[in-house]
Amino acid sequence: xxxxxxxxxxxxxxxxxxxxxxxxxxxxxxxxxxxxxxxxxxxxxxxxxxxxxxxxxxxxxxxxxxxxxxxxxxxxxxxxxxxxxxxxxxxxxxxxxxxxxxxxxxxxxxxxxxxxxxxxxxxxxxxxxxxxxxxxxxxxxxxxxxxxxxxxxxxxxxxxxxxxxxxxxxxxxxxxxxxxxxxxxxxxxxxxxxxxxxxxxxxxxxxxxxxxxxxxxxxxxxxxxxxxxxxxxxxxxxxxxxxxxxxxxxxxxxxxxxxxxxxxxxxxxxxxxxxxxxxxxxxxxxxxxxxxxxxxxxxxxxxxxxxxxxxxxxxxxxxxxxxxxxxxxxxxxxxxxxxxxxxxxxxxxxxxxxxxxxxxxxxxxxxxxxxxxxxxxxxxxxxxxxxxxxxxxxxxxxxxxxxxxxxxxxxxxxxxxxxxxxxxxxxxxxxxxxxxxxxxxxxxxxxxxxxxxxxxxxxxxxxxxxxxxxxxxxxxxx
Amino acid sequence: xxxxxxxxxxxxxxxxxxxxxxxxxxxxxxxxxxxxxxxxxxxxxxxxxxxxxxxxxxxxxxxxxxxxxxxxxxxxxxxxxxxxxxxxxxxxxxxxxxxxxxxxxxxxxxxxxxxxxxxxxxxxxxxxxxxxxxxxxxxxxxxxxxxxxxxxxxxxxxxxxxxxxxxxxxxxxxxxxxxxxxxxxxxxxxxxxxxxxxxxxxxxxxxxxxxxxxxxxxxxxxxxxxxxxxxxxxxxxxxxxxxxxxxxxxxxxxxxxxxxxxxxxxxxxxxxxxxxxxxxxxxxxxxxxxxxxxxxxxxxxxxxxxxxxxxxxxxxxxxxxxxxxxxxxxxxxxxxxxxxxxxxxxxxxxxxxxxxxxxxxxxxxxxxxxxxxxxxxxxxxxxxxxxxxxxxxxxxxxxxxxxxxxxxxxxxxx
Numbered sequence: 001x002x003x004x005x006x007x008x009x010x011x012x013x014x015x016x017x018x019x020x021x022x023x024x025x026x027x028x029x030x031x032x033x034x035x036x037x038x039x040x041x042x043x044x045x046x047x048x049x050x051x052x053x054x055x056x057x058x059x060x061x062x063x064x065x066x067x068x069x070x071x072x073x074x075x076x077x078x079x080x081x082x083x084x085x086x087x088x089x090x091x092x093x094x095x096x097x098x099x100x101x102x103x104x105x106x107x108x109x110x111x112x113x114x115x116x117x118x119x120x121x122x123x124x125x126x127x128x129x130x131x132x133x134x135x136x137x138x139x140x141x142x143x144x145x146x147x148x149x150x151x152x153x154x155x156x157x158x159x160x161x162x163x164x165x166x167x168x169x170x171x172x173x174x175x176x177x178x179x180x181x182x183x184x185x186x187x188x189x190x191x192x193x194x195x196x197x198x199x200x201x202x203x204x205x206x207x208x209x210x211x212x213x214x215x216x217x218x219x220x221x222x223x224x225x226x227x228x229x230x231x232x233x234x235x236x237x238x239x240x241x242x243x244x245x246x247x248x249x250x251x252x253x254x255x256x257x258x259x260x261x262x263x264x265x266x267x268x269x270x271x272x273x274x275x276x277x278x279x280x281x282x283x284x285x286x287x288x289x290x291x292x293x294x295x296x297x298x299x300x301x302x303x304x305x306x307x308x309x310x311x312x313x314x315x316x317x318x319x320x321x322x323x324x325x326x327x328x329x330x331x332x333x334x335x336x337x338x339x340x341x342x343x344x345x346x347x348x349x350x351x352x353x354x355x356x357x358x359x360x361x362x363x364x365x366x367x368x369x370x371x372x373x374x375x376x377x378x379x380x381x382x383x384x385x386x387x388x389x390x391x392x393x394x395x396x397x398x399x400x401x402x403x404x405x406x407x408x409x410x411x412x413x414x415x416x417x418x419x420x421x422x423x424x425x426x427x428x429x430x431x432x433x434x435x436x437x438x439x440x441x442x443x444x445x446x447x448x449x450x451x452x453x454x455x456x457x458x459x460x461x462x463x464x465x466x467x468x469x470x471x472x473x474x475x476x477x478x
Numbered sequence: 479x480x481x482x483x484x485x486x487x488x489x490x491x492x493x494x495x496x497x498x499x500x501x502x503x504x505x506x507x508x509x510x511x512x513x514x515x516x517x518x519x520x521x522x523x524x525x526x527x528x529x530x531x532x533x534x535x536x537x538x539x540x541x542x543x544x545x546x547x548x549x550x551x552x553x554x555x556x557x558x559x560x561x562x563x564x565x566x567x568x569x570x571x572x573x574x575x576x577x578x579x580x581x582x583x584x585x586x587x588x589x590x591x592x593x594x595x596x597x598x599x600x601x602x603x604x605x606x607x608x609x610x611x612x613x614x615x616x617x618x619x620x621x622x623x624x625x626x627x628x629x630x631x632x633x634x635x636x637x638x639x640x641x642x643x644x645x646x647x648x649x650x651x652x653x654x655x656x657x658x659x660x661x662x663x664x665x666x667x668x669x670x671x672x673x674x675x676x677x678x679x680x681x682x683x684x685x686x687x688x689x690x691x692x693x694x695x696x697x698x699x700x701x702x703x704x705x706x707x708x709x710x711x712x713x714x715x716x717x718x719x720x721x722x723x724x725x726x727x728x729x730x731x732x733x734x735x736x737x738x739x740x741x742x743x744x745x746x747x748x749x750x751x752x753x754x755x756x757x758x759x760x761x762x763x764x765x766x767x768x769x770x771x772x773x774x775x776x777x778x779x780x781x782x783x784x785x786x787x788x789x790x791x792x793x794x795x796x797x798x799x800x801x802x803x804x805x806x807x808x809x810x811x812x813x814x815x816x817x818x819x820x821x822x823x824x825x826x827x828x829x830x831x832x833x834x835x836x837x838x839x840x841x842x843x844x845x846x847x848x849x850x851x852x853x854x855x856x857x858x859x860x861x862x863x864x865x866x867x868x869x870x871x872x873x874x875x876x877x878x879x880x881x882x883x884x885x886x887x888x889x890x891x892x
Contacts, residue, residue, distance in 0.1 A: 066522070377814070392829035395796050405820040405837055410811035413840030420826050420833040 025082035031055065034183055037082045041152050041186075044159060054172035054182035061176045068368045068400065069308045069337030071281060074246055081184045081217070140200065147192040148203055151219050154190035161192055165223050169252040169289045169316070177248040178285040185219035185250065193228035193259070202458050204233040218249035224259035226292065231262040233461055247306075249284045257292030257319070262300070264457050266465050269305035276335025276364075279307025286313035290322035290348075298325040299342065300456045302465045304472040307336060312370065314343035317351035317379075324353040327453040329465070331472040332365030332397070341371035341388075341403075346379035346412070355386040358450050362393035362473055368400040375412045382412040390420040391449055393442075393473070443470045479540070480512060486542035490611060494546065507609035514603035521601075526787040526819045527758045529604075532701060532727055537671050541643045546572045546613045550637065556666055557633070560884055563662075564630040569637060570669075571645040573616055578630075585624035589617040591650065604703050608677045612646040620657040620686075629660040629881060634676070636669040636700070643672050650679045651688070653714075658687035660878055665724060667698040674725075676704045682714040684738065689717045689878055691885065694724040701727040712738030719876055720747035721889060722757045729758040736763065736770035736798075746875045747776040749809075750889075751784035758787035765798040765831075774805040777872050779865055783815035788822070790835070796827040803831070809839035810868060866891050 025036050034055055038048040063074075141148050147158060155162050172182045193199055224230050234251075247269070253261050263286075272279025282305075288297035299313040309332075315324030326342040344353035353373065361367040373384045390399035401418045423445050431441035446469060447454070454462055454469075487508055491501055519528035533540065550569035557565070567575040578586055591614070620626070636645065653659060667674075680688055688708070702725045708716050722728050734743040747759045763772040778786035792803040809818040822835040842864055850860035870891055876882040 390824075390826070392826065392831070395799065395828050395830075397829070398825070398827045400826060401822075401824040401835070403820075403822060403837070405818075405822075405839070407809070407811060407818045407839045408816075410814050410816055410841045414838065416820075416822070416835075416837040418822070418824060418835050420824055420831060422829040422831070 025080060027080055028077045029079070029081060029184070033081050037184060037186060040082065041155075043155055046163065047155060050167070050172065051183050054179050057173050058176070058179045058183055061179055063176045067310055068339045068370075069310065069366060071308055074281075076180075079246065082186055144197050144200065145194040146197060146199055147190065149190055151185075151188045151190045151221060154192075154221075158190075158192070161223065162190070162221070165221060165252070165254055166219075167252075169254060169287045170250050170285055174285070177283045178250055181217045181219060181248050181250040181285070185217045188218040188220045188249070189222075190220075191222040191230060191232065193224045193230045195225045196227040197225075198228065199230040202231045202233050204235065216245075216247045216249065218247075218251075220249065220251040221254075222252070222261060222263070223254045224256065224261045224295075226256045227258045229260045229262075231458060232264070233458060234263070234265045235268075235461070235464075246281045247283065251284065251286040251313075253286075253288035253297055255288065255290050255292060255295035255297050255319075255322075258294045259292060260296040260298075261288065262298045263288070263313070264300040264461055266302045266457075266461055266468065267305050267309070268468055270307075271305050271334065271336045272307040274334050276307070279336070280305065282306035282309045282311065284311040286311060287316065288314065288324070289316045290319050290324060290351075292322075293319045293348075294321045295319050296323040296325075298323075298327070298456070300327040300453065301329070301340075302453070302457070302461075302468060303328070303330040303338060303340060304468050306338075309336075309338040309340055312341050312343055314345070315353065316345045316347065317353065317382075318347045319351075320348040321350045322348055323351070326353075326355045326357070327456045328357045329360070329450045329453045329469070330358070330367060330369075331360045331469060332362070332367045333472055334363040334365060336363075336365045337367070338365075339368040339370055341369045343372040344374070344384060345372075346375040346382045346384070349378070349380050349382070351379055351382045353382075353384045355384070355388070356452050357386075357388040358453055359388070359390040359399055360393070360446060360449070360473065361390070361397040361399050364396045366398040366400075368402060369418075370402045370404075372404040372406070373414055373416070374404075374406045375409050375414065377408045379409055380411040382409065384412075384414045384416075386414075386416040386418075388418045389449070390418075391446070392420065392422050442473065446470075446473060479515075482539070483508065483512065483542055487610065489543050494613070496614075504610045507606045510606040511603050511610060514601070514606070517603060523760065523789065526789070526821075527727075527729055527756060529701070529703065529727075529729070532756070533673055536699070536701060536726065537642055537673060539642065540673055542611055544571055544611070544613075544640070544643060544645060548572075548639070550574055550635075550639075552635075556635070558631060558664075558884070560887070561629065561880060563628050564626070566630065566632045566649075567635065568633065568647060569635045570640050571647040571674075572613055576616070580628040581626060582624070585621045587619035587621065589619065591615040591617050602705070604675055605677060605705065607644070608646045608648055608675050608705075610646075611644065612648040612677070615648045615650060617650040617652060619652040620654060620659055622654040622683075623656045624654075625658040626660060629662055629878075631662045631664055633664055633666060635666045636672060636674065638669055640669050641671050644675065645672055646675045646677075648677045648679075650681070652681045653683050653686035653688060655684045656686065657683065658689075660689040660881065661691065662881065662884075663690065663692040665694040665696065665702075667696055667700055667725065670699045672700045674700055674702045676702070678704075678706045680706065680708045680716070682708065682710045682716060682741075684712045684714065686711075686714045687717075688715070689881075691719045691721075691876070691881060692730070693721045693885065693888065694728060695721065695888065696724045698725050700725045703729050703731070705731045706733070708732065708734045708743065710734065710736050710738060710741040710743065713740045714738065715742050715744075717744045717877060718746070719872075719885075720745075720759060721750070721885070722747065722759065723750040723755075726754075727756050729760065731760045731762075733762045734764065734772065735766060736772065737766050739767050739769045741767070742771040742773075744772070744875070745774045745776075746872050748869055748872050749776070749778035749780070749786040750869070751779065751786055752781040753784060754782065755784040756787075757785075758789070760787075760789040762791045762793065763803065765792070765794045765801045765803060767795075767798055769800045770798060771802040772804070774807075775872055775875060776807040777869060778807075778809040778818060779812065779869065780809060780816040780818055781812045783813065783817075785817040785819070787819045788837075789820070791823040791825065792833055792835070794824075794826040794828050794831055794833065799828050799830040801828065801831040801833065803833040805835035807835075807837045808868070810865065811839060811841055812865075
């Protein structure tokens, strides 16, 4: 039974692609394409101007090259910046209107779009390539006054909110990939939680990258108004493909007074085959702003996929007493590379941050934790605690830790710890003595190693993540 | 600056008697420096201390020509009386006296090198600068099976004759099999506003032991860069201790290459800073072979608006299984204007290793102060006691008891 499971899992589980004809913008990156995107999405003029401003800025910016994993040069003129399934030109009114093939794809992925899946208590805003498909559970959310829709819809229906907050955390003058996203973003999710509302369910989006050569430029904006709470899940799978695909999403979180946002990610995009061919480039900019007093933003991520993962979900702790948290598991196997971590920028008084990062590298992979803790002069009584542990399996992989620590306030404390080691022979021996085979023993120990982070995930995700940890390390033992 | 460099270089070459080979190498080094200039914050390793800006702001225009023909008087009062020792006295970058009175003459070989280590290939432009302007390089070779009977104290003196000048100095040590040496490197600066650039090369043979204690205590406005390169063969031990407090700006850089099995490196350091001093320790321990060990402990006490930086990197090659690498940096910020920056880095390519780093920074523990005050100490004494205890931790790591005592007295910690 177990052997069969392993056999099933060995090849990339979600490696299939549906042949819905895609509706594409012409190849290349120029003003025309940006106008095309803006036009087809019927965007107001201010947004088009905003995009064009970002594009102007992009011309000046250079692609960064300080990261550990190097990749072949990307030809930005050779990409499609917009593609939508053709049948979506007219938006479907309900689930029955959807392309049956698309529904089938989602079924394979196990996404609970259908009625029966409501039992899972998840409202799904599925993104197929670049356009939101459908949004369920709207009624329940609408009653509470919660807005959960695609960002295109939000631009049409709630332009004031979008205009007010879009780019307030990741400005258009940010780094290269973020600015690229600002210029050409196609779709993504928008969440607004009104004051003093506790979102009754986990909000979730599944991303799928489909059409070949299509960089995905998602834009997610989550606003938690005063005293509200929301937990947001993001999960990713992508079909198997040979060419590298660029994914440069921007995620902005804004928490006002007493609000809390919990953002969880399970990322399992196609990592490339065993020889390191293909795979997704995951260059995502995620940043949260604790704008109000007593606000809290918590990032949890399980990164197992992608050929190259390069992201630093960050918290800017601007409000007094605000809290930032970052929990991460990153697993690299075969030829995967990851350079990930977080930034905690303490600006307000009595701000707290906590970073727990677990890195596991196996095969010929390479993993880097890179983080910044910056306590500014005015952030008195702030504390940070950082723990980053790495586990190495085999001597062909690498694990690196590059923390930057800046303390400019004498009333603040920073503590940082990092360790790197392998699974101890004693632990393995102990487990094997009690009847587990080597692989099971390693799985158990690794899950224990990651437990602190897995605990932070919502139930549904925790189960999936635990499985993923096992799958990702398949074949790396012995 | 470029014109100044070129004319000063020509003047330097014409007044010295270097061989054509040396001149060629020096010229290459100069070209390399001209190409790169002083390092700025754009370089990752200079991120926290932009020496280009620091020199511009504090010194302005630098002179590079240094007249090595001047004979400098040495005042014997400056020598340490507490312990018997061998001496090397360096004044303004020139070796004025070498005396190994306590050692067997045939066990030590003193050479003046014709050429220098070609580490100018490295991207570190300050080494190129050093190579191009330093005087003849002395090489001290300790022969097989010989252990120094008494410590060697290197007095590095600058006097008021130099100011707004770049002083470059280089010294090499070679330790043959089973040999050992204890060195105290003592800075005694009576000059102001110079840029002092030191380079020490240590080559450790099998089973050899190097103990190197670097003390910079005397307050002055010089800007210093001090680079030690330590290459270690099988079973060798190096111990480096840095006390950095005196000059306005110091960057101590230590690179250890653990090339032989069972070799180990210890690097311990103290930053005791006040006013607007800006000191940095940067270490790089490269574990290149199996069964090597390294330990680092760096502590900073930062007062007024001073700034302390620690950058430490442990590199473990895929060959270097069974490596132990430890690194700990702690900082006490005593004033609101004080700043501490750290970048403790691990780069690991082997799986059977134990490596860790820790970094903590913050203020003095209020509870501890309260505890001491409730037992009758006043606040100032309580704080002093806690700071002394904090720093003693590092001093206690010194393995040589005689030197430990000497340094405790010198620094004023008991």
